[in-house]
Each structure stands twice: as structure tokens, then as C-alpha cells.
Amino acid sequence: MGTIEQPVPFLKGHGTENDFVIIPDLDGRLALGAAAVARLCDRRAGRGGDGLLRVVRAAAEPAAGEWAGEAEWFMDYRNADGSIAEMCGNGVRVFARYLRRAGLAGAGDLAVATRAGVRRVRFEEDGGVTVAMGAARLPAGPDPSVTVTVGDRVWPARHVDMGNPHAVAFVADLAEAGPLLDAPSVHPADAYPRGTNVEFVVDRGPRHVALRVHERGSGETRSCGTGACAVMVAAARRDGLDPAAGGDAVTYTVDVPGGRLVITEHPDGEVTMTGPAVIVAEGTIDPGWLAAASA
Numbered sequence: 001m002g003t004i005e006q007p008v009p010f011l012k013g014h015g016t017e018n019d020f021v022i023i024p025d026l027d028g029r030l031a032l033g034a035a036a037v038a039r040l041c042d043r044r045a046g047r048g049g050d051g052l053l054r055v056v057r058a059a060a061e062p063a064a065g066e067w068a069g070e071a072e073w074f075m076d077y078r079n080a081d082g083s084i085a086e087m088c089g090n091g092v093r094v095f096a097r098y099l100r101r102a103g104l105a106g107a108g109d110l111a112v113a114t115r116a117g118v119r120r121v122r123f124e125e126d127g128g129v130t131v132a133m134g135a136a137r138l139p140a141g142p143d144p145s146v147t148v149t150v151g152d153r154v155w156p157a158r159h160v161d162m163g164n165p166h167a168v169a170f171v172a173d174l175a176e177a178g179p180l181l182d183a184p185s186v187h188p189a190d191a192y193p194r195g196t197n198v199e200f201v202v203d204r205g206p207r208h209v210a211l212r213v214h215e216r217g218s219g220e221t222r223s224c225g226t227g228a229c230a231v232m233v234a235a236a237r238r239d240g241l242d243p244a245a246g247g248d249a250v251t252y253t254v255d256v257p258g259g260r261l262v263i264t265e266h267p268d269g270e271v272t273m274t275g276p277a278v279i280v281a282e283g284t285i286d287p288g289w290l291a292a293a294s295a
Contacts, residue, residue: 004291007284010047011098015090015277017222017258021049022098028060034082039293041080050221051088052078053095058113067113073099074113079217087116087163089225093129093277096121101279116163129277133226135269136233137161148198149185150178158234165196166230174202174212180220199227201235209235210255222258229271232263243267
């Protein structure tokens with residue numbers, strides 16, 4: 001990063017309490033390295049968040065080049081440890097809320113470019129935000145024998161890819177996952193060469209589940225949008241439901257520690273997610289502090 005002489009604006013937002021530092025960098029002038037992102041997301045020494053959303057025009061960001069013709073804005077999402085992630089479902093809603101708040105998006109539907117492709121966003125009349133998350137990718141053929149381990153407990157898990165990887169384990173009680181201070185062990189490791197998010201899921205009622213999640217690079221979080229989508233698809237298949245085969249959309253309510261999301265899988269494979277997105281604060285970051293954090 002070059003010399004930073006002016007205060008850097010930021011906002012803080014969350015979607016079902018999955019919280020983010022938002023950095024508007026509309027013309028792509030900031031080179032936020034992993035160390036700076038990790039310090040910004042630090043809850044004691046920085047602003048604090050489960051991740052960081054850098055808002056940049058797709059045409060100004062090399063990573064978004066292939067989508068610049070489809071979407072004006074690119075969501076450069078980073079995990080709390082500074083690592084790059086392909087997608088963040090709650091993050092897309094908060095990102096879209098910022099664009100609308102800043103007057104950078106109109107009243108209609110919105111296209112947002114991510115490293116997992118373009119996501120379409122719709123603002124609902126009740127204040128919720130719906131994101132078209134794309135289709136879930138399940139392993140071809142028999143599901144590989146994936147297991148998740150916490151302490152001395154082992155569960156079978158379902159491999160679901162929502163643009164980023166997930167291992168979904170159904171458990172009898174969410175407390176069985178323990179404190180989730182460390183990433184659960186996933187076997188075989190080569191099923192997830194770049195690591196994975198791990199969801200622990202219980203049933204709450206017909207087409208109604210609840211989860212806890214350990215996010216790759218962030219630890220346990222209050223919510224995970226792509227994880228909720230992965231859980232919905234895994235639960236539907238477990239329950240014998242496949243919209244592509246049955247011809248009817250399937251909807252599940254997914255409770256997360258930070259709130260509730262409504263997930264629908266459509267016959268064409270598209271998964272949509274509806275939930276809240278809130279901007280809670282804004283301010284500026286001291287340029288000297290950020291330069292030191294970047295060193």
C-alpha cells in the first residue's frame with residue numbers, strides 16, 4: 001500500500017449479526033493487504049467484524065474483469081484473518097444495502113460481482129433483501145464419505161458448494177459442536193483443498209432447521225448466508241426433496257444464532273436467500289493507524 005494521507009471512510013453493517021467492516025474504495029485506489037484487513041476486523045485493536053467488504057467498481061478491479069460487463073460493482077470480500085473468500089451471502093445483502101444507502105444503486109434489482117460470479121439482489125417492500133445465490137453444486141455420483149470431528153465425536157457430513165465450500169453435519173443438539181474455538185477436523189482433507197466452512201444442523205420442525213457454523217478464516221460466526229443455503233439444500237436432499245425432479249420450489253426456514261433466513265431452491269437450481277441487512281455506523285479510519293497496520 002502506498003502512503004495514506006487522508007482519513008479512510010468506513011461503515012459497519014450486519015446481516016443476521018454476521019458483521020462486516022465496509023470500505024468504500026470506488027475507484028480501486030486502496031491496496032488492502034491481509035495484515036491490514038485482519039487488524040481492521042480485530043474486535044479489540046481494530047473496528048471489529050467477521051469480515052471486510054471492499055466496495056469497488058468492477059471495471060477498476062482486476063479480479064472482477066470478466067464480470068465488468070454484467071455488474072457495475074464488485075464485492076471484494078475478505079475473511080477476518082485477511083484471507084480472500086469466494087463469496088459471502090450475508091455480505092452481499094449488506095453490500096447492496098450500502099450501495100442503496102449511498103445512492104450508488106437505483107430502485108430496481110441490482111447485480112453484484114463476486115469471486116463466485118454475479119449475484120442478483122432484490123430489495124423487498126418489508127425491508128428484507130433477497131439474493132439469487134446461484135445453484136448448489138453437489139458431488140457427481142455418490143456423495144463422498146466426508147466426516148466432521150470435534151473432540152471425540154464424529155459425524156457424517158454432506159459436501160455442498162455454494163460458490164464456497166461447506167461440510168454440513170446433522171446433529172442431535174447444537175451444543176454437541178462444543179465452543180468451536182478451533183476449526184473442526186474434516187476428513188478426507190483433500191475433499192476441501194482450500195479449507196471449508198462447517199455447519200452443524202438440528203431440526204426445529206417441518207422444513208425448519210437451525211445451525212451453528214465455523215467459517216473458514218473467521219471462526220464461529222452468528223450467521224453464514226452461503227452456509228444457510230448449503231444447509232437448506234442438504235436438508236432437502238435428506239428429506240427426499242429435489243425441486244429439479246419434482247418441479248416445485250422448496251422453501252426452508254433456517255435459524256442462525258443472529259436471526260432467521262428464508263431459503264428457497266427453485267426447479268432450475270437457483271437458490272434464493274431472503275434476510276435483513278443493516279448499516280449501523282460510519283466514520284473514518286486514522287490514516288497513520290492504517291498505514292502502520294499495513295506494514
